[in-house]
Amino acid sequence: MPAHEIRCTQCDLLQIMDALQPGQEASCSRCGHHLVRIHRHPFDASLAYALGALILLVLSCLFPLLRLKIAGNFSEMTFLSSAKALIDADFGLVANVLLSCVLFTPAVFLCAIVYLALALKYAKYWPGMRSVLRLAVLLEPWMMADVFVIGILVSLIKLASLAQIALGLSFWAMLLFSIALTKTVVVFDAHWFGFQLDQLEGLPAQKLRGEGAVSCYVCGFFNPQQALKCERCYARLHRRKPHSLSMSWALLVTAILLYIPANIYPMMITESLGDKTPSTILQGVLLLWNMGSYPVAIIIFIASVLIPLVKFISITLLCLSTQKKPNHKALHYTRLYRMTELIGRWSMVDVFVVVILVALIHLGQLMSVYPGVAAVSFAGMVVFTMLAALSFDVRLIWDAQDAQDLSNGK
Structure with a gap:
């Protein structure tokens, strides 16, 4: 990545980022906020972790998560049966939160990473790549698979003195899924992916645009002052959030x-x-x-x-x-x-x-x-x-x- 100007999305400091090579990263000189991190194998690593996480997500829904035995009575739960139990109890809002944060949001995020990484790895421009990049950034804070795994462990300890608990195959799949999802988030860097997308489309490198330029709050791209939408991810530009x-x-x-x-x-x-x-x-x-x-x-x-x-x-x-x-x-x-x-x-x-x-x-x-x-x-x-x-x-x-x-x- 060649040297170019960038504004920190947290302190808004205008600074020149030196040329980076794979394996390097840059942080803001004033507030220390992460600006960009380039993995040694960004596309291969993103593909591997994202595809692995998707497979593990499917497996975590196919088999029992936990099995319980109380006084000779048996019960088991799967991930989908937990959502169904909430719906049957007229708690559909909580079921929606569960499905959204643990299943749908991570699935869409991982599919977006696979889509972007495949296209960039083989230097192919596919439709909607900029919108997919913006979607991945916006979904990232709402994924809670790791929180759900902690919830399972807390439940195990809570029930240990009351019943016999056995871990199902889906528990291990869910545990590995949360780890793979976390690794995907670490490897994925929106600024680096966006820069590669610019190169793929043949757009010129970011020019030195001076104090009047506006940094995109979603992907960090450095836009000219008169721009209404980010040239990289098409997000609306505002000097500050309205x-x-x-x-x-x-x-x-x-x-x-x-x-x-x-x-x-x-x-x-x-x-x-x-x-x-x-x-x-x-x-x-x-x-x-x-x-x-x-x-x-x-x-x-x-x-x-x-x-x-x-x-x-x-x-x-x-x-x-x-x-x-x-x-x-x-x-x-x-x-x-x-x-x-x-x-x-x-x-x-x-x-x-x-x-x-x-x-x-x-x-x-x-x-x-x-x-x-x-x-x-x-x-x-x-x-x-x-x-x-x-x-x-x-x-x-x-x-x-x-x-x-x-x-x-x-």
Whole structure:
């Protein structure tokens, strides 16, 4: 990749990126944000991991994930049966979240990577490659296969003292799928793939366009100031995300409102010998703690109580940080933003634990688990906090920092 100008998508610093070779990467000189990483074998590695992940995804849906034995009664669950159990219990919204985040979104993302990598490997221009590139970038934050695997492990520990649990073939396929999917994400670099796409179409290398140029927030391409759409991925160009603060505030308030019923109402309802026992998130944590399952209790408490509160506080601080005020530390807030993005989806662990228990324990009055209304509120809270973080334009923090530095004569 030859040297060219690039703007950091997080701090908006204009900088010249030196020529890179396979195996090298570049980061922003001001905020340390990743700019581009070129794998030693970018197309072969992307194809191998993506195709392997797709095969493992299919296998994870064909066989049982878990088998359970209680008092001579047997039960087993598959991935698809877990979604069906939620639909049968009139919790279709939670089923949609499960299928979208663990099955459909990763499948579409992997197909997009295979499509792009095959075309670029054999130097073929196929229809819609730029739109496929943009789609892959937009889908990446919403994949939660690894979170689902953690949910399975938490469920195993939770049920170990109550029943005999056996791992099915699909569990191992799901575990390997989550690893292969993570590796695909690591190998895939939108800027590098986009650059190769430019070369394939015979477009000239990015020119030095100066301070007025606009960087695409999706793929990082450096566009001329008058451009309305990105020349690489066709995403709409804006100097800053439109209505970023108002959208983040609105989504944050919605998430907080959903968090209230998520903690007041039952997360799940357990039926044993005809008696139904509802349990909220905190009651579930206390029950696990009293049973001696300290690691599981800590995991559920962190994922379901601590992380949401941290996200609420973090997004609030980020929105307030865009105002001019003394001792404004843009780099610290940028790191806070990255942390908020990183932990956002892990709160879904508790929802997936409920999904697994509902699908696995359905033995009538002997023992059955049903989802509670809090599962819907909690899943909605996770989605809205993720949307709030994604809607926030971190470059606004640096705008405030630059304005403050300018007023101080720096």
